[in-house]
Amino acid sequence: MGAAHSASEEVRELVGKTGFSSDQIEQLHRRFKQLSGDQPTIRKENFNNVPDLDLNPIRSKIIRAFFDNRNLRKGPSGVADEINFEDFLTIMSYFRPIDITMDEEQVQLCRKEKLRFLFHMYDSDSDGRITLEEYRNVKWWRSCSQGTPTSRRSRLAPSPTGP
Numbered sequence: 676m677g678a679a680h681s682a683s684e685e686v687r688e689l690v691g692k693t694g695f696s697s698d699q700i701e702q703l704h705r706r707f708k709q710l711s712g713d714q715p716t717i718r719k720e721n722f723n724n725v726p727d728l729d730l731n732p733i734r735s736k737i738i739r740a741f742f743d744n745r746n747l748r749k750g751p752s753g754v755a756d757e758i759n760f761e762d763f764l765t766i767m768s769y770f771r772p773i774d775i776t777m778d779e780e781q782v783q784l785c786r787k788e789k790l791r792f793l794f795h796m797y798d799s800d801s802d803g804r805i806t807l808e809e810y811r812n813v814k815w816w817r818s819c820s821q822g823t824p825t826s827r828r829s830r831l832a833p834s835p836t837g838p
Contacts, residue, residue: 689761693768700764707763716757717741736796741766745795752801 686697695703710724711717722728722738731737744750746769747762755762769792773785797805797812 689764692761693764694771694774695764695768703764703767704760707760716759717763718757733796736799739799740792740796743795743801745801746792 686700689695689700690697693700707717710721712721719738719742722741728734728737739754740746741763742755742758744753744755746766747755747758748765749755758766769789773782777785794805795801797809799809799812800806
């Protein structure tokens with residue numbers, strides 16, 4: 676009974692930290708265990724088994740974001756080698772929709788956190804700025820994800836009839 680009480684207390688803490696419901700936390704825990712191979716931590720290599728990421732043009736940025744210490748709230752720079760379940764929930768909480776029961780201040784805070792997460796995805800050198808090169812990478816990946824065969828061709832070579 677003590678272990679069950681401890682587990683439920685831990686879930687309550689995670690609900691408070693992440694905004695997920697206890698059911699969502701249980702579902703995410705199952706996904707975490709599946710990704711980690713039932714280990715206590717996940718490494719970058721574990722994401723190689725996620726089919727939905729295979730075709731995603733920003734796959735490497737998404738995976739890196741899971742291990743970015745800034746997103747994990749563990750420091751101003753650096754990348755973790757592995758993350759535990761609480762870290763996983765922290766990252767997943769950035770993808771959670773804004774709760775309609777939040778007041779305006781909470782909504783603004785949530786939006787800021789989401790924007791900060793996205794900023795960190797593209798500030799790859801953790802210098803607090805997105806350089807021209809980092810911006811070009813954003814634009815290139817964005818155009819790849821929206822591209823059609825003709826728009827891809829136009830990005831790779833100038834049109835024979837001009838710009």
